[in-house]
Amino acid sequence: MKLDVCFSPDLLPCYDLLGKVVVVVDILRATSTIVTALGEGVTHVFPVASLEECAAYGQQQGCLTAAERDGLPAPGFDLGNSPFGFLTAGRPFAGRALSISTTNGTAALRRSLAAEAVVCGAFLNLEAVAGFLRQQHRDALVVCAGWKGQFCLEDTVFAGALATRLASEFDVASSDATLAALHLWQQAEADLPAYLLQSAHVRRLNSLEASHDFNFCLRLDAYDVLPIWQHDRLVRF
Amino acid sequence: MKLDVCFSPDLLPCYDLLGKVVVVVDILRATSTIVTALGEGVTHVFPVASLEECAAYGQQQGCLTAAERDGLPAPGFDLGNSPFGFLTAGRPFAGRALSISTTNGTAALRRSLAAEAVVCGAFLNLEAVAGFLRQQHRDALVVCAGWKGQFCLEDTVFAGALATRLASEFDVASSDATLAALHLWQQAEADLPAYLLQSAHVRRLNSLEASHDFNFCLRLDAYDVLPIWQHDRLVRF
Numbered sequence: 001m002k003l004d005v006c007f008s009p010d011l012l013p014c015y016d017l018l019g020k021v022v023v024v025v026d027i028l029r030a031t032s033t034i035v036t037a038l039g040e041g042v043t044h045v046f047p048v049a050s051l052e053e054c055a056a057y058g059q060q061q062g063c064l065t066a067a068e069r070d071g072l073p074a075p076g077f078d079l080g081n082s083p084f085g086f087l088t089a090g091r092p093f094a095g096r097a098l099s100i101s102t103t104n105g106t107a108a109l110r111r112s113l114a115a116e117a118v119v120c121g122a123f124l125n126l127e128a129v130a131g132f133l134r135q136q137h138r139d140a141l142v143v144c145a146g147w148k149g150q151f152c153l154e155d156t157v158f159a160g161a162l163a164t165r166l167a168s169e170f171d172v173a174s175s176d177a178t179l180a181a182l183h184l185w186q187q188a189e190a191d192l193p194a195y196l197l198q199s200a201h202v203r204r205l206n207s208l209e210a211s212h213d214f215n216f217c218l219r220l221d222a223y224d225v226l227p228i229w230q231h232d233r234l235v236r237f
Numbered sequence: 238m239k240l241d242v243c244f245s246p247d248l249l250p251c252y253d254l255l256g257k258v259v260v261v262v263d264i265l266r267a268t269s270t271i272v273t274a275l276g277e278g279v280t281h282v283f284p285v286a287s288l289e290e291c292a293a294y295g296q297q298q299g300c301l302t303a304a305e306r307d308g309l310p311a312p313g314f315d316l317g318n319s320p321f322g323f324l325t326a327g328r329p330f331a332g333r334a335l336s337i338s339t340t341n342g343t344a345a346l347r348r349s350l351a352a353e354a355v356v357c358g359a360f361l362n363l364e365a366v367a368g369f370l371r372q373q374h375r376d377a378l379v380v381c382a383g384w385k386g387q388f389c390l391e392d393t394v395f396a397g398a399l400a401t402r403l404a405s406e407f408d409v410a411s412s413d414a415t416l417a418a419l420h421l422w423q424q425a426e427a428d429l430p431a432y433l434l435q436s437a438h439v440r441r442l443n444s445l446e447a448s449h450d451f452n453f454c455l456r457l458d459a460y461d462v463l464p465i466w467q468h469d470r471l472v473r474f
Contacts, residue, residue: 010247011245150413150414151417152413153417176384176388176436198410
Protein backbone atom coordinates (compact mmCIF):
# COMPACT_ATOMS: atom_id res chain seq x y z
CA MET A 1 0.00 0.00 0.00
CA LYS A 2 1.30 3.41 -0.98
CA LEU A 3 0.78 6.74 0.76
CA ASP A 4 1.01 9.72 -1.60
CA VAL A 5 0.48 13.44 -1.03
CA CYS A 6 -1.11 15.97 -3.39
CA PHE A 7 -0.06 19.53 -2.46
CA SER A 8 -2.98 21.33 -4.11
CA PRO A 9 -6.50 20.47 -5.28
CA ASP A 10 -5.41 21.97 -8.62
CA LEU A 11 -2.99 19.03 -9.04
CA LEU A 12 -5.72 16.40 -8.59
CA PRO A 13 -6.01 15.81 -12.37
CA CYS A 14 -2.46 14.31 -12.16
CA TYR A 15 -3.65 11.61 -9.74
CA ASP A 16 -5.83 8.55 -10.25
CA LEU A 17 -8.27 8.46 -7.34
CA LEU A 18 -10.08 5.25 -8.29
CA GLY A 19 -9.92 2.62 -5.55
CA LYS A 20 -7.99 4.90 -3.19
CA VAL A 21 -8.76 6.41 0.18
CA VAL A 22 -8.43 10.21 0.10
CA VAL A 23 -7.65 12.17 3.26
CA VAL A 24 -8.64 15.81 2.75
CA VAL A 25 -6.74 18.17 5.03
CA ASP A 26 -7.26 21.86 5.71
CA ILE A 27 -5.66 22.34 9.11
CA LEU A 28 -6.48 26.07 9.24
CA ARG A 29 -9.30 25.55 9.60
CA ALA A 30 -12.00 23.62 7.72
CA THR A 31 -11.13 20.02 8.59
CA SER A 32 -10.10 20.94 12.14
CA THR A 33 -13.49 22.62 12.59
CA ILE A 34 -15.42 19.71 11.06
CA VAL A 35 -13.65 17.23 13.37
CA THR A 36 -14.44 19.46 16.34
CA ALA A 37 -18.09 19.87 15.33
CA LEU A 38 -18.64 16.10 15.02
CA GLY A 39 -16.67 15.54 18.22
CA GLU A 40 -18.91 17.98 20.07
CA GLY A 41 -22.14 16.29 18.99
CA VAL A 42 -23.08 17.68 15.58
CA THR A 43 -24.81 14.79 13.76
CA HIS A 44 -23.58 15.39 10.20
CA VAL A 45 -22.02 18.09 8.04
CA PHE A 46 -22.87 19.37 4.55
CA PRO A 47 -19.71 20.96 3.10
CA VAL A 48 -20.79 23.36 0.37
CA ALA A 49 -18.97 25.62 -2.07
CA SER A 50 -21.09 28.77 -2.05
CA LEU A 51 -22.49 31.02 0.66
CA GLU A 52 -25.91 30.80 -1.04
CA GLU A 53 -25.96 27.00 -0.78
CA CYS A 54 -24.83 27.21 2.84
CA ALA A 55 -27.68 29.59 3.69
CA ALA A 56 -30.18 27.42 1.78
CA TYR A 57 -29.35 24.39 3.95
CA GLY A 58 -30.10 26.55 6.97
CA GLN A 59 -33.41 27.82 5.64
CA GLN A 60 -34.69 24.58 4.09
CA GLN A 61 -33.33 21.91 6.43
CA GLY A 62 -32.86 23.82 9.65
CA CYS A 63 -29.09 23.30 9.63
CA LEU A 64 -26.75 25.29 11.76
CA THR A 65 -24.72 27.37 9.26
CA ALA A 66 -21.00 28.21 9.31
CA ALA A 67 -19.19 30.23 6.66
CA GLU A 68 -15.89 31.99 6.15
CA ARG A 69 -14.33 33.99 3.35
CA ASP A 70 -10.65 34.98 3.29
CA GLY A 71 -10.20 33.94 6.89
CA LEU A 72 -13.09 36.01 8.33
CA PRO A 73 -16.61 34.92 9.37
CA ALA A 74 -19.08 35.63 6.55
CA PRO A 75 -21.96 37.87 7.72
CA GLY A 76 -25.44 36.37 8.12
CA PHE A 77 -24.43 32.89 9.32
CA ASP A 78 -24.66 31.27 12.75
CA LEU A 79 -20.90 30.67 12.98
CA GLY A 80 -17.60 31.36 11.21
CA ASN A 81 -14.88 28.79 10.62
CA SER A 82 -13.49 28.65 14.18
CA PRO A 83 -13.55 25.34 16.07
CA PHE A 84 -14.34 27.39 19.18
CA GLY A 85 -17.80 27.98 17.73
CA PHE A 86 -18.56 24.39 18.78
CA LEU A 87 -16.91 24.50 22.17
CA THR A 88 -19.60 26.52 23.92
CA ALA A 89 -20.53 25.27 27.40
CA GLY A 90 -23.58 23.00 27.41
CA ARG A 91 -22.96 21.83 23.82
CA PRO A 92 -25.95 23.72 22.41
CA PHE A 93 -25.33 22.31 18.93
CA ALA A 94 -25.39 18.61 19.85
CA GLY A 95 -27.94 16.73 17.77
CA ARG A 96 -28.02 19.35 15.01
CA ALA A 97 -26.77 19.16 11.42
CA LEU A 98 -24.29 21.70 10.06
CA SER A 99 -23.75 23.25 6.65
CA ILE A 100 -20.30 24.78 6.18
CA SER A 101 -18.69 26.75 3.38
CA THR A 102 -14.98 27.58 3.51
CA THR A 103 -12.44 29.04 1.10
CA ASN A 104 -10.26 26.04 0.34
CA GLY A 105 -11.28 22.96 2.31
CA THR A 106 -14.74 22.47 0.85
CA ALA A 107 -13.42 22.71 -2.70
CA ALA A 108 -10.71 20.11 -1.96
CA LEU A 109 -13.29 17.73 -0.56
CA ARG A 110 -15.73 18.07 -3.44
CA ARG A 111 -12.95 17.53 -6.00
CA SER A 112 -11.90 14.24 -4.32
CA LEU A 113 -15.19 12.37 -4.55
CA ALA A 114 -14.04 9.98 -7.30
CA ALA A 115 -12.09 8.09 -4.61
CA GLU A 116 -13.26 4.86 -2.95
CA ALA A 117 -13.56 6.67 0.38
CA VAL A 118 -13.04 10.29 1.42
CA VAL A 119 -12.27 11.23 5.02
CA CYS A 120 -11.21 14.44 6.77
CA GLY A 121 -7.84 14.69 8.49
CA ALA A 122 -6.52 17.16 11.05
CA PHE A 123 -3.95 17.05 13.83
CA LEU A 124 -6.97 16.81 16.14
CA ASN A 125 -7.88 13.35 14.76
CA LEU A 126 -4.51 12.17 13.43
CA GLU A 127 -4.63 8.73 15.06
CA ALA A 128 -8.25 8.15 13.98
CA VAL A 129 -7.15 8.75 10.38
CA ALA A 130 -4.08 6.52 10.75
CA GLY A 131 -6.14 3.70 12.25
CA PHE A 132 -8.71 3.88 9.46
CA LEU A 133 -6.02 3.76 6.75
CA ARG A 134 -4.38 0.73 8.40
CA GLN A 135 -7.71 -1.11 8.21
CA GLN A 136 -8.55 -0.28 4.60
CA HIS A 137 -5.68 -2.06 2.82
CA ARG A 138 -5.84 0.44 -0.02
CA ASP A 139 -3.52 3.05 -1.46
CA ALA A 140 -4.09 6.41 0.19
CA LEU A 141 -3.71 9.99 -0.99
CA VAL A 142 -3.54 13.02 1.30
CA VAL A 143 -5.07 16.01 -0.51
CA CYS A 144 -3.84 19.30 0.95
CA ALA A 145 -6.41 22.07 0.59
CA GLY A 146 -3.67 24.68 0.30
CA TRP A 147 -4.36 28.38 -0.02
CA LYS A 148 -6.08 29.42 -3.27
CA GLY A 149 -4.41 26.56 -5.11
CA GLN A 150 -0.96 27.17 -3.66
CA PHE A 151 1.18 25.04 -1.35
CA CYS A 152 0.56 25.38 2.42
CA LEU A 153 3.07 24.42 5.08
CA GLU A 154 0.59 23.33 7.79
CA ASP A 155 -1.29 20.87 5.56
CA THR A 156 1.99 19.43 4.29
CA VAL A 157 3.38 18.97 7.79
CA PHE A 158 0.18 17.11 8.73
CA ALA A 159 0.78 14.77 5.77
CA GLY A 160 4.29 14.16 7.12
CA ALA A 161 2.96 13.39 10.60
CA LEU A 162 0.51 10.89 9.11
CA ALA A 163 3.24 9.29 6.96
CA THR A 164 5.41 8.92 10.07
CA ARG A 165 2.65 7.04 11.90
CA LEU A 166 2.06 4.77 8.89
CA ALA A 167 5.69 4.21 7.89
CA SER A 168 5.74 0.55 8.93
CA GLU A 169 2.53 -0.40 7.09
CA PHE A 170 2.66 1.87 4.01
CA ASP A 171 5.19 2.63 1.30
CA VAL A 172 6.08 6.24 2.14
CA ALA A 173 9.29 6.36 0.08
CA SER A 174 8.18 6.07 -3.53
CA SER A 175 6.62 9.52 -3.76
CA ASP A 176 8.76 12.65 -3.65
CA ALA A 177 5.85 14.59 -2.16
CA THR A 178 5.54 12.12 0.73
CA LEU A 179 9.31 12.22 1.31
CA ALA A 180 9.25 16.03 1.42
CA ALA A 181 6.29 16.01 3.83
CA LEU A 182 8.11 13.52 6.09
CA HIS A 183 11.26 15.64 6.13
CA LEU A 184 9.34 18.83 6.92
CA TRP A 185 7.47 17.08 9.75
CA GLN A 186 10.81 15.96 11.19
CA GLN A 187 11.86 19.62 11.35
CA ALA A 188 8.51 20.77 12.75
CA GLU A 189 7.76 18.02 15.27
CA ALA A 190 9.80 19.29 18.22
CA ASP A 191 7.87 22.59 18.34
CA LEU A 192 4.99 22.59 15.89
CA PRO A 193 3.54 26.03 16.77
CA ALA A 194 6.95 27.74 16.49
CA TYR A 195 7.64 26.00 13.18
CA LEU A 196 4.31 26.97 11.66
CA LEU A 197 4.50 30.56 12.86
CA GLN A 198 6.93 31.04 9.96
CA SER A 199 4.13 30.33 7.52
CA ALA A 200 2.59 33.20 5.61
CA HIS A 201 -0.87 31.70 5.91
CA VAL A 202 -0.50 31.24 9.66
CA ARG A 203 0.64 34.82 10.09
CA ARG A 204 -2.33 35.97 8.02
CA LEU A 205 -4.65 34.00 10.28
CA ASN A 206 -3.01 35.26 13.45
CA SER A 207 -3.36 38.81 12.25
CA LEU A 208 -7.11 38.11 12.15
CA GLU A 209 -6.97 37.56 15.92
CA ALA A 210 -7.51 33.85 15.47
CA SER A 211 -4.35 32.78 17.26
CA HIS A 212 -6.33 30.74 19.80
CA ASP A 213 -7.70 28.78 16.82
CA PHE A 214 -4.13 28.18 15.65
CA ASN A 215 -3.01 26.69 18.93
CA PHE A 216 -6.14 24.53 19.22
CA CYS A 217 -5.81 23.18 15.66
CA LEU A 218 -2.27 21.95 16.40
CA ARG A 219 -3.32 19.67 19.28
CA LEU A 220 -2.64 16.03 18.37
CA ASP A 221 -5.29 13.33 18.82
CA ALA A 222 -7.78 15.45 20.75
CA TYR A 223 -10.73 13.65 19.11
CA ASP A 224 -11.26 9.99 18.23
CA VAL A 225 -13.51 11.14 15.39
CA LEU A 226 -13.27 10.26 11.71
CA PRO A 227 -15.47 12.35 9.38
CA ILE A 228 -16.27 10.20 6.33
CA TRP A 229 -18.20 11.10 3.17
CA GLN A 230 -21.53 9.30 2.69
CA HIS A 231 -23.83 10.21 -0.22
CA ASP A 232 -24.05 13.99 0.28
CA ARG A 233 -22.62 14.59 3.73
CA LEU A 234 -19.84 13.94 6.25
CA VAL A 235 -20.74 11.65 9.14
CA ARG A 236 -18.76 10.02 11.97
CA PHE A 237 -17.34 6.69 10.84
CA MET B 238 11.48 41.73 -4.13
CA LYS B 239 9.88 38.38 -3.46
CA LEU B 240 11.11 34.92 -4.44
CA ASP B 241 8.31 32.39 -4.85
CA VAL B 242 8.34 28.75 -5.95
CA CYS B 243 5.75 26.93 -8.08
CA PHE B 244 6.05 23.15 -7.58
CA SER B 245 4.41 22.11 -10.85
CA PRO B 246 3.68 23.71 -14.24
CA ASP B 247 0.07 22.63 -13.62
CA LEU B 248 -0.10 25.18 -10.77
CA LEU B 249 0.97 28.10 -12.99
CA PRO B 250 -2.63 29.33 -13.39
CA CYS B 251 -2.50 30.21 -9.64
CA TYR B 252 0.40 32.63 -10.22
CA ASP B 253 0.55 36.02 -11.88
CA LEU B 254 3.63 36.01 -14.11
CA LEU B 255 3.36 39.58 -15.40
CA GLY B 256 6.43 41.65 -14.64
CA LYS B 257 8.25 38.75 -12.99
CA VAL B 258 11.39 36.82 -13.81
CA VAL B 259 10.71 33.09 -14.11
CA VAL B 260 13.44 30.54 -13.50
CA VAL B 261 12.47 27.24 -15.10
CA VAL B 262 14.18 24.26 -13.49
CA ASP B 263 14.32 20.64 -14.58
CA ILE B 264 17.46 19.37 -12.90
CA LEU B 265 17.09 15.85 -14.32
CA ARG B 266 17.76 16.70 -17.00
CA ALA B 267 16.42 19.33 -19.41
CA THR B 268 17.76 22.55 -17.91
CA SER B 269 21.05 20.92 -16.85
CA THR B 270 21.52 19.72 -20.44
CA ILE B 271 20.62 23.11 -21.94
CA VAL B 272 23.13 24.86 -19.66
CA THR B 273 25.77 22.32 -20.63
CA ALA B 274 25.02 22.66 -24.36
CA LEU B 275 25.35 26.46 -24.29
CA GLY B 276 28.40 26.16 -22.05
CA GLU B 277 30.05 23.84 -24.58
CA GLY B 278 29.51 26.16 -27.51
CA VAL B 279 26.01 25.50 -28.88
CA THR B 280 24.83 28.89 -30.20
CA HIS B 281 21.13 28.70 -29.29
CA VAL B 282 18.45 26.20 -28.32
CA PHE B 283 14.89 25.68 -29.59
CA PRO B 284 12.96 23.89 -26.83
CA VAL B 285 9.98 22.16 -28.45
CA ALA B 286 7.08 20.10 -27.16
CA SER B 287 6.78 17.35 -29.78
CA LEU B 288 9.22 14.93 -31.38
CA GLU B 289 7.86 15.94 -34.80
CA GLU B 290 8.71 19.61 -34.20
CA CYS B 291 12.15 18.64 -32.92
CA ALA B 292 12.85 16.62 -36.07
CA ALA B 293 11.52 19.43 -38.28
CA TYR B 294 14.06 21.89 -36.84
CA GLY B 295 16.77 19.39 -37.76
CA GLN B 296 15.54 18.90 -41.31
CA GLN B 297 14.63 22.49 -42.13
CA GLN B 298 17.23 24.49 -40.21
CA GLY B 299 20.05 22.02 -39.87
CA CYS B 300 19.80 21.96 -36.06
CA LEU B 301 21.39 19.30 -33.97
CA THR B 302 18.43 17.40 -32.47
CA ALA B 303 18.04 16.00 -28.94
CA ALA B 304 14.96 14.20 -27.65
CA GLU B 305 13.91 12.05 -24.72
CA ARG B 306 10.72 10.31 -23.70
CA ASP B 307 10.19 8.78 -20.25
CA GLY B 308 13.87 9.12 -19.42
CA LEU B 309 15.20 7.33 -22.51
CA PRO B 310 16.69 8.76 -25.74
CA ALA B 311 14.00 8.93 -28.44
CA PRO B 312 15.03 7.01 -31.58
CA GLY B 313 15.95 8.93 -34.75
CA PHE B 314 17.58 11.96 -33.10
CA ASP B 315 21.24 13.01 -32.87
CA LEU B 316 21.25 12.97 -29.05
CA GLY B 317 19.12 12.08 -26.03
CA ASN B 318 18.72 14.26 -22.93
CA SER B 319 22.13 13.58 -21.35
CA PRO B 320 24.51 16.49 -20.76
CA PHE B 321 27.33 14.08 -21.69
CA GLY B 322 26.11 14.30 -25.28
CA PHE B 323 27.75 17.74 -25.36
CA LEU B 324 30.94 16.81 -23.57
CA THR B 325 32.58 14.97 -26.46
CA ALA B 326 36.27 15.74 -26.97
CA GLY B 327 36.89 18.45 -29.56
CA ARG B 328 33.48 20.08 -28.97
CA PRO B 329 32.04 18.93 -32.33
CA PHE B 330 28.78 20.79 -31.67
CA ALA B 331 30.29 24.25 -31.04
CA GLY B 332 28.74 26.82 -33.35
CA ARG B 333 25.62 24.75 -34.05
CA ALA B 334 22.01 25.34 -33.00
CA LEU B 335 20.07 22.71 -31.06
CA SER B 336 16.42 21.69 -30.99
CA ILE B 337 15.45 19.74 -27.87
CA SER B 338 12.23 18.05 -26.78
CA THR B 339 11.91 16.66 -23.26
CA THR B 340 9.10 15.25 -21.16
CA ASN B 341 8.65 17.95 -18.53
CA GLY B 342 11.18 20.76 -18.92
CA THR B 343 10.09 22.02 -22.32
CA ALA B 344 6.45 22.17 -21.28
CA ALA B 345 7.34 24.16 -18.13
CA LEU B 346 9.30 26.65 -20.18
CA ARG B 347 6.61 27.16 -22.81
CA ARG B 348 3.96 27.69 -20.12
CA SER B 349 6.03 30.45 -18.45
CA LEU B 350 6.37 32.81 -21.41
CA ALA B 351 3.93 35.42 -20.03
CA ALA B 352 6.71 36.50 -17.63
CA GLU B 353 8.93 39.56 -18.16
CA ALA B 354 11.96 37.29 -18.56
CA VAL B 355 12.39 33.51 -18.58
CA VAL B 356 15.71 31.88 -17.78
CA CYS B 357 16.85 28.30 -17.17
CA GLY B 358 18.23 27.25 -13.79
CA ALA B 359 20.26 24.21 -12.75
CA PHE B 360 22.78 23.46 -10.05
CA LEU B 361 25.35 23.77 -12.86
CA ASN B 362 24.60 27.52 -13.25
CA LEU B 363 23.21 28.36 -9.81
CA GLU B 364 25.35 31.47 -9.26
CA ALA B 365 24.68 32.76 -12.80
CA VAL B 366 20.94 32.61 -12.02
CA ALA B 367 21.40 34.23 -8.59
CA GLY B 368 23.49 37.05 -10.06
CA PHE B 369 20.92 37.73 -12.78
CA LEU B 370 18.05 37.90 -10.28
CA ARG B 371 20.00 40.31 -8.06
CA GLN B 372 20.38 42.66 -11.05
CA GLN B 373 16.77 42.58 -12.22
CA HIS B 374 15.06 44.16 -9.19
CA ARG B 375 11.88 42.21 -9.94
CA ASP B 376 9.86 39.55 -8.17
CA ALA B 377 11.02 36.10 -9.20
CA LEU B 378 9.26 32.75 -9.50
CA VAL B 379 11.03 29.40 -9.69
CA VAL B 380 8.92 27.03 -11.81
CA CYS B 381 9.76 23.40 -11.07
CA ALA B 382 9.19 21.16 -14.07
CA GLY B 383 8.26 18.25 -11.82
CA TRP B 384 7.43 14.78 -13.13
CA LYS B 385 4.25 14.60 -15.20
CA GLY B 386 2.73 17.42 -13.19
CA GLN B 387 3.76 16.04 -9.80
CA PHE B 388 6.18 17.41 -7.22
CA CYS B 389 9.89 16.54 -7.66
CA LEU B 390 12.45 16.65 -4.88
CA GLU B 391 15.49 17.63 -6.98
CA ASP B 392 13.83 20.70 -8.56
CA THR B 393 12.54 21.81 -5.15
CA VAL B 394 15.94 21.45 -3.51
CA PHE B 395 17.42 23.61 -6.29
CA ALA B 396 14.82 26.28 -5.49
CA GLY B 397 15.94 26.09 -1.85
CA ALA B 398 19.60 26.48 -2.83
CA LEU B 399 18.73 29.55 -4.91
CA ALA B 400 16.63 31.03 -2.09
CA THR B 401 19.56 30.54 0.30
CA ARG B 402 21.89 32.50 -2.00
CA LEU B 403 19.32 35.30 -2.38
CA ALA B 404 18.12 35.44 1.24
CA SER B 405 19.70 38.83 1.96
CA GLU B 406 18.31 40.55 -1.15
CA PHE B 407 14.91 38.84 -1.59
CA ASP B 408 11.91 38.15 0.62
CA VAL B 409 12.11 34.36 0.94
CA ALA B 410 9.80 34.09 3.97
CA SER B 411 6.39 35.16 2.72
CA SER B 412 5.76 32.07 0.58
CA ASP B 413 5.21 28.67 2.19
CA ALA B 414 6.61 26.99 -0.92
CA THR B 415 9.86 28.97 -0.65
CA LEU B 416 10.11 28.18 3.07
CA ALA B 417 9.63 24.46 2.40
CA ALA B 418 12.25 24.54 -0.37
CA LEU B 419 14.71 26.31 1.96
CA HIS B 420 14.17 23.74 4.71
CA LEU B 421 14.60 20.81 2.34
CA TRP B 422 17.82 22.33 0.95
CA GLN B 423 19.14 22.67 4.51
CA GLN B 424 18.62 18.91 4.94
CA ALA B 425 20.11 18.08 1.54
CA GLU B 426 23.07 20.45 1.39
CA ALA B 427 25.61 18.40 3.34
CA ASP B 428 25.36 15.46 0.92
CA LEU B 429 23.20 16.32 -2.05
CA PRO B 430 23.66 13.06 -4.01
CA ALA B 431 22.83 10.91 -0.97
CA TYR B 432 19.79 13.05 -0.19
CA LEU B 433 18.41 12.87 -3.71
CA LEU B 434 19.04 9.14 -4.06
CA GLN B 435 15.91 8.77 -1.90
CA SER B 436 13.84 10.33 -4.68
CA ALA B 437 11.64 8.09 -6.78
CA HIS B 438 12.48 10.04 -9.92
CA VAL B 439 16.19 9.80 -9.26
CA ARG B 440 15.95 6.05 -8.71
CA ARG B 441 13.99 5.76 -11.94
CA LEU B 442 16.73 7.65 -13.78
CA ASN B 443 19.51 5.63 -12.18
CA SER B 444 17.79 2.44 -13.20
CA LEU B 445 18.11 3.75 -16.76
CA GLU B 446 21.90 3.61 -16.34
CA ALA B 447 22.09 7.38 -16.27
CA SER B 448 23.75 7.63 -12.87
CA HIS B 449 26.73 9.51 -14.33
CA ASP B 450 24.22 12.13 -15.54
CA PHE B 451 22.86 12.34 -11.98
CA ASN B 452 26.23 13.08 -10.44
CA PHE B 453 27.11 15.61 -13.15
CA CYS B 454 23.80 17.48 -12.80
CA LEU B 455 24.41 18.00 -9.06
CA ARG B 456 27.69 19.89 -9.56
CA LEU B 457 27.30 23.48 -8.34
CA ASP B 458 28.40 26.45 -10.46
CA ALA B 459 30.16 24.44 -13.16
CA TYR B 460 29.10 26.94 -15.85
CA ASP B 461 28.83 30.73 -15.81
CA VAL B 462 26.05 30.43 -18.38
CA LEU B 463 22.53 31.86 -18.23
CA PRO B 464 20.10 30.56 -20.85
CA ILE B 465 17.50 33.29 -21.46
CA TRP B 466 14.43 33.22 -23.70
CA GLN B 467 14.51 35.58 -26.70
CA HIS B 468 11.68 35.54 -29.28
CA ASP B 469 11.61 31.81 -30.09
CA ARG B 470 14.79 30.42 -28.59
CA LEU B 471 17.14 30.22 -25.60
CA VAL B 472 20.43 32.10 -25.95
CA ARG B 473 23.30 32.90 -23.59
CA PHE B 474 22.59 36.10 -21.68
